[in-house]
Amino acid sequence: MKTIVIIPAFNESKYISSILCSVINFVDNIVLIDDGSTDKTAEIAKQVSDKICVLRHRINLGKGAALKTGCLAALKLEADIIITMDADGQHKPEDIPRFTKEIQENDVDIVFGSRKIGEGMPYMMRVGNKFLSVIVNLLFRVYISDTQSGFRAFKANVFDKIKWNSHNYSVETEMIVNAGKNKLKYSEIIIDTIYHDKYKGTTIFDGLRIFFNLLIWKLI
């Protein structure tokens, strides 16, 4: 099965080369979406390997929009399994085979990677994550212990069912909501995480926005 990793990146020139070098050993292709970076993220990525397809957004549209572009590109490249990863190096590429194995052996549609709650995770992120997990479970009957982890894998043919409209960090939650609404077969695996930059990622305001979005998604 052809496995393609999608990596949305915004000003990640610091880590991108090492991340791509380590990821490429585990997959057939990588689609890197440079979401309007002002540094040399795209240029560096292009030099790493021919198996990396670098796409550029002329302006910064947000993580959700970048992931959507990546998925459309992966479908064009005839992917069977699509994996999404963050570009800041917080996910371990060694976990990729666990995702593909889960899809192939247990025939699940989507696998959510969940970070170990507590291990190095900032306190506010821990509280916010738990809160969102409970709300998602109450509203959509899907329990994922880490709703905000960007490390996921799904069968390419379910993309239309989980397709999101969020541009920002709500994308991860919307993906879970759509999987729940379409009754997709899902599973969760625990992943290791390295926090390089505590100022990046979901903020408390993103959390509040996600909460209000959850209420809207429930209503429509």
Place this chain on the structure above:
Amino acid sequence: MIGIQILAIIFALWMIYFSFLHFRRKEFSLKELVLWMILWIGLIVVVIFPKSIDFILKTFSITRTFDLVVIVAIVVAIGVTFRNYVIIRRLEKRIEDFVRKESLKEINEDN
């Protein structure tokens, strides 16, 4: 004439000047200019002759002209906010589609 009326007239005249300026810069069509002129001139008429809209006040059981102005202003503000929201969402969607289409072209060129 009280101070608030003078202020309202100055504001309306100022807006007439801006409407005309936008028309001269070809940012407004003649139709848009006429619409805005009707609005601002109407405001001046109501400010100078508040009794001219007494029939509206009676119809809607509103006590003072000022109350009517506030009600109309709130309704217009909500309407404009909604319209702006729709326009911004439409523009966001168009920008996203355009940027995505451009970036996906690269995949076709590479293959």
